[in-house]
Amino acid sequence: MRVTTAMQTEEPFALIRLITQSYARLVLVAFALVPAYLIGYLYFFQDRTLKFENHAFHEIAIAVATLEGLFVTYVTWQCYRSSGEPLLRWMMLGFFGFVLIYALHGAFTGFAHHDIWLFLAYGPASRLAMSVLLLVALLSYRQPADPAGRRVGRRYWLTWTIIFLVVDVLVALLATSRFAGIAPLRLMESTALTLSVLNVAVLMLRRIRSPLMVIYGISVTSFALSSLAFLLGSPWNHMWWLAHVIFASGFFLLSYGVAQAFLTTRSFATIYSHEELTARLAEAMARTESALQELQRTNQKLEHLAATDPLTGAANRRHFIERVEAEVARARRDGVPFSLLALDLDNFKWVNDAYGHQVGDTVLQGFVQACLDAIRPYNGVARVGGEEFMVLLSRTSLDAALAIGERIRAATAGTTFAGETGRKVSITVSIGISQFGSDGDTIDALLRTADQRLYHAKRHGRNRVTAT
Incomplete structure (x- = not known):
């Protein structure tokens, strides 16, 4: 029943998600085609005889566009220097080439009456240059980053600067030659339109949908529609001015994408989509x-x-005292006693002298294991000195502790420890026991009593357990 309910809940959610995704894409498409609605309106309803010829306004607009283009070029270059993406390199060249060519469109505004082709030619030439470089940029999307040396190489950038200046000269020669006229301008504008449409098609075919590349696609769509408006318009009429506005809108939008790249990852390829985030x-x-x-x-x-004691794995003295302190607090609270065992290996110095310290270490390790086996389920064994050990027996009376101590003594006496030299070593242990309550209610009293009884066992023959 629960599985069925979960499936029923999931299905409407998936349907809503699909509808929402479709709606979001339709909104983006509708937004990208806003200029097309304006073009259609002017094409069918404008009075083609109406014109707005204002040279000063045009020159100011071109100057602002040139300065803005230089700024975006610089920001794109900084992003490219950081990430090395070929996409950003070609975008930067597209911005830079557009600025160097388009600036002359404004500079020659005053020639509009006696040399119209020199005035007009730099507009479509700049858009053509930019459309070529932006298409190359898209085709280089996700290619490996350029090496650091190429990103700052002056010769590369100087070469492209010369190329753009040569284009300026060639456009001037075309505009003042016998081939000057509307046909070459329409050819350049049509080519720019075609390349921009191709750019959008490649973007869609490659299914590139990161947020910055969506901005890129809408901007390039605006560039294509501006070229269409230029083809449908004539100098100074409303369609011609609309074409400028459409292009500027696309340029500003693309510059916003560059700014976002600069402020985040300085990359167009590794920017955040919702899925990537x-x-x-x-x-x-x-x-x-x-x-x-x-x-x-x-x-x-x-x-x-x-x-822990690093040799034997038993608790060290500090940790053992902490455990006893906790046990004292619990015993005072609950009224249930516990016991301590003080253990000392008999004649252990003789083992070290006769067999060496390596064998002595092996004996200590084996003794701890024997203690653990003997006191199970307790595990409170601690090494507090060279061959001195303590055992904490929680909730254990003196009689039970005496029995456990005897098990430890018997297990030790009955165990033969093998040294690294292959020799067999036997050893015994003396044990003293104290109980919380009857032998004191502080750590010092309990330890002192256990030690006294340990030394009593030592003085009376070793290999024995003493609880009194």
Whole structure:
């Protein structure tokens, strides 16, 4: 029943998601085609005889566009220097080439009456140059980053500057030659239109949908529609001015994308889409979780090392005292006693002298294991000195502790420890026991009593357990 309910809930959600995605794409398409609505309106309803010829306004507009273009060129160059993306390199050249060519369209505004072709030719030439370079930019999308040396090489950028200046000269020669006329201008504008449409088609075929590339696609659509408006208009009429506005809108939108790249990743290819953000966030959270787990494991290892004798693996004196302090507090609260065992290996110095310290270390390790086996389920074994050990027996009376101490003594006496030299070593242990309550209610009193009884066992023949 629960599975069926979950499936029923999931299906409407998937349908709503599909509808929402379709709606979002339709909104983007409708927004990108806004200039087309304006073009259609003017084409069918404008009075073609109406004109607005204002040279000063045109020159100011071109000057503003030139300065804005230089700024965007610089920002794009900074992004390219950082990321090395070929896409940004070609975009930067597209902006720069447009500025160097388009600036003369404004500079020759005053020639509009006696040399109309010199005035007009730089407009379609600049848009053609930009459309070529933007198409090359799109085709280089996701290509490997350029090496650092190429990003700052002056010769490369100087070469392109010369190319754009040569284009300026060639346009001037065309505009003042016998081939000057409306046909070459329409050819350049039509080619720019075709390349911009091709740019949008490639973008859609490659299914590039990151946010900045969506901005790129809408901008290039605006460039295509501006070329269409220029082809349908004539100098100074409303369609001609609309074409300028459409192109400027696309240019401003693309410059916004460049600014966003500069303020974030300085890249067009590695910018955030919702899916990429979700994936990267999940990846970052996974890395963080892994790092936290590793840190936790490291802390646990450090805590273990700080609380453990490195040779035998038993608790060290500091950790043992902390455990006894906690046990004292619990015993005072609950009224249930516990016991301590003080252990000392008999004649252990003789083992080190006769067999060496390596064998002695092996004996210590084997003794701790024998203690652990003997006191199960307790595990409170601590090494508090060279061959001195303590055992904490929670909730254990003196009689039970005496029995456990006897098990430890018997297990030790009955075990033969093998040294690294192959020799067999036998050893015994003396044990003193104290109990919380009857032997005191402080750590010092309990430890002192256990030690006294340990030394009593030593003085009376060793290999014995003393509880009184």
